[in-house]
Amino acid sequence: MSDSAVMLISGTRKGIGRHLAETYAARGWQVIGCSRKPSDLTHPNYRHFCLDVNDEAAVQAMLAEIRKTYARLDALINNAGIAALNHALLTPIETARRIFETNVIGTFLLCREAARLMQKRKWGRIVNFSSVAVPLDLEGEAVYAASKAAVETLTRILGRELAPLGITVNAVGPTAVRTDLVEAVPEIKLQALLARQAIPRLGEFADIVNVIDFFLRPESSLITGQVIYLGGV
Amino acid sequence: MTLAEIQALVLEAVEEWNQQADEAQRLEAALETRLLGRNSKLDSLGLVNLIVLVEEKIADRYDRRLTLADERAMSQERSPFRSVQSLAEYVHLLLTENQP
Numbered sequence: 001m002s003d004s005a006v007m008l009i010s011g012t013r014k015g016i017g018r019h020l021a022e023t024y025a026a027r028g029w030q031v032i033g034c035s036r037k038p039s040d041l042t043h044p045n046y047r048h049f050c051l052d053v054n055d056e057a058a059v060q061a062m063l064a065e066i067r068k069t070y071a072r073l074d075a076l077i078n079n080a081g082i083a084a085l086n087h088a089l090l091t092p093i094e095t096a097r098r099i100f101e102t103n104v105i106g107t108f109l110l111c112r113e114a115a116r117l118m119q120k121r122k123w124g125r126i127v128n129f130s131s132v133a134v135p136l137d138l139e140g141e142a143v144y145a146a147s148k149a150a151v152e153t154l155t156r157i158l159g160r161e162l163a164p165l166g167i168t169v170n171a172v173g174p175t176a177v178r179t180d181l182v183e184a185v186p187e188i189k190l191q192a193l194l195a196r197q198a199i200p201r202l203g204e205f206a207d208i209v210n211v212i213d214f215f216l217r218p219e220s221s222l223i224t225g226q227v228i229y230l231g232g233v
Numbered sequence: 234m235t236l237a238e239i240q241a242l243v244l245e246a247v248e249e250w251n252q253q254a255d256e257a258q259r260l261e262a263a264l265e266t267r268l269l270g271r272n273s274k275l276d277s278l279g280l281v282n283l284i285v286l287v288e289e290k291i292a293d294r295y296d297r298r299l300t301l302a303d304e305r306a307m308s309q310e311r312s313p314f315r316s317v318q319s320l321a322e323y324v325h326l327l328l329t330e331n332q333p
Contacts, residue, residue, distance in 0.1 A: 060298055067289075116285050120253065164278055 002070035004045070006030045010053050010110055011080030013039045015179035019205040020077055020212070021046060032066055035080070053080045053106030063113040075125040075216055076114040078107045078151075083144045083181050085189075096143045103147035108154055111169065115162050124167035125216050128155050132175045132233045136196055140189070148173075152227050159225025168224040172211040175231035177203040198232025234295065234328060240264060240321040242294065246286040247317060254279065264318040280314060287324065299327050 007024050011017035012033030018041065025031040025045040033039060034049040041048065049065075051058035066073055082102045084095045107128055118124025130152050132138075133145040152171060159169040176182045176193055185193075194200040211228050214220060244262050251259045258279045260266050267273040268280060275283065284301050292298050306313050306323065313323030 057298065060292070064289075064292060068293075116289070119282065119285075122253075 001072055002030055004028055004030045005074040006032065006066065006070045006072050007075040007077065008032045008034075008066065008073060008110070008114060009077040009079055010034050010106065012041070012048070013037055015181060016174070016177060016205060016208060017077075017079040020079060020209065023205075023209055029075075030070060032062070034062060052102075053110060054101045056109060059109050059113055063117055067117050072121055073114055073117040074123065076110060076118075076127070077212060078110055078126065078128045080106055081129055081148075081181075083141070085140050085144075085185055087140060088142045091143060099143050099147050100150075103144075104150045104154070107151050111154065111158055115158075115165065115167055118167050119162075119165040122166035124162070124165070125220075126158070126162075126167060126169040127212050127215050128152075128169065128171040130155070130171045130173040130227050130229075132173055132193075132197070132229050132231060134173065135229060135233050136193070138193065155227065156225040163224055168215065168220065170215045170224060171227040172208055172215075173227050173229035173233070174208050175203045175229070175233065177205065177208070194231075196233070201231075203230050234325070236321065236325045239325040239328070240318070242290050243287055243317055243321040243324065246283060246290055249286050250279070250283050253282075260317075262317075264316070264321070266317045267315065268317065268320065269312055269315045284314070287320065291324065291328070295328065297328060299324070301327075 007029045009017055009020050009031060012021040013035035021031050021033045021041055025043045029045065031046050032049065033046060034051050036050065036052055038050055039048045049062045051062060053059065080102060082099055084099060111126055114126065115124060128151050131145065131148045133141045134148045134152060138145055155169050155171040162169055175197060176185065176190060207230050215223065247260050247262045258274050258276065260274055268275055268283065288299055288301055313319050
């Protein structure tokens with residue numbers, strides 16, 4: 001069994017996921033990352049898998065490999081997600097399906113397979129990704145926000161179902177962070193979003209790491225099924 | 234694969250379960266051991282764990298990924314999860330009828 005704690009992070013090729021992979025690998029975690037395309041992140045503590053998070057066979061094969069190599073999984077960060085900013089009347093159904101496949105099915109599948117491995121040691125920390133788009137009911141993000149609302153419900157119910165197995169399940173709801181996902185949002189929309197926050201600034205990677213660190217701490221063993229939003233939403 | 238091999242596989246899963254289970258839920262590694270109902274020592278979460286272990290062993294040994302607790306299993310008049318023997322028979326059926 002691996003001596004160092006093992007963390008699986010989805011969507012590590014760029015943006016928040018990439019930053020999380022670098023941060024936790026540097027801190028001594030054994031980090032397993034995945035994304036559809038290859039990653040150029042090289043670190044002795046980092047290993048990458050190319051897969052779609054909604055591909056059941058590929059996700060199962062990755063978890064089987066983690067089980068055989070490390071015999072443990074301590075944390076799962078369900079970061080992979082896609083968004084599309086569009087008026088509901090103009091949103092193609094294929095886009096809606098794609099968003100639900102990645103954000104909801106992908107999150108559920110990784111939770112299910114990760115928890116199977118985590119429960120062997122009666123220990124696990126799962127952190128899902130919601131968004132301030134859920135409580136703010138952001139116009140133009142109907143399908144994205146609906147998918148993240150589904151992630152919040154998954155988080156609460158899995159928190160209950162996995163509690164007897166020693167696994168906590170929580171979610172972080174970031175505000176906008178300057179990544180590719182937010183790049184497409186017009187400046188005026190971004191300013192309108194910030195105006196609705198108690199603390200009107202964009203999120204930084206460090207703000208997200210801070211919330212994840214809180215959920216990961218051994219002292220957070222009584223915290224499950226919770227969603228923490230950034231920005232005072 | 235033969236039924237005897239699958240029976241051995243399910244019994245291995247039972248032994249692995251016993252290593253992680255509380256004493257009250259440890260099972261006798263025998264074909265007639267009950268997994269469901271009043272005569273079973275397993276609670277519902279214990280049964281879930283045992284099924285996960287069996288699925289894992291099937292994947293490792295035969296490179297096949299079965300979902301044991303699917304609609305078909307749930308809709309059977311007699312649950313395939315009632316004993317070690319019936320579980321082994323159900324796994325054997327699934328593996329042999331869907332051979333690639």
